[in-house]
Amino acid sequence: MARKKRLDDDAEQVGIYLTPTEKLVMDVIAGRRKKRREERTSPSEIVADGLWKILTEGEGVPKEKIHELLAVQTEDAAPHNLKVFPKS
Numbered sequence: 001m002a003r004k005k006r007l008d009d010d011a012e013q014v015g016i017y018l019t020p021t022e023k024l025v026m027d028v029i030a031g032r033r034k035k036r037r038e039e040r041t042s043p044s045e046i047v048a049d050g051l052w053k054i055l056t057e058g059e060g061v062p063k064e065k066i067h068e069l070l071a072v073q074t075e076d077a078a079p080h081n082l083k084v085f086p087k088s
Contacts, residue, residue: 007044016047 018026026043033041040049055061 006039006042011044 026046029046030041030043033046040046052063055066056063
């Protein structure tokens with residue numbers, strides 16, 4: 001049976017470098033999550049969870065603010081200060 005896909009469709013692959021100690025920390029976190037039968041046990045998910053924790057708790061930026069920044073405006077919505085000139 002194939003493993004269930006857990007990454008978002010818009011996820012991009014990036015490269016990171018870890019020291020042996022940092023790799024051990026990653027393995028410990030993954031092992032503890034597996035023991036608790038959590039789904040988010042992959043290195044990508046662990047790093048993403050850590051980044052969100054730093055942003056929300058350490059930097060005080062709520063997830064909603066990030067989602068607002070990434071929201072796509074429809075083309076129909078013209079800015080309120082945009083003046084349209086008639087064609088000559």
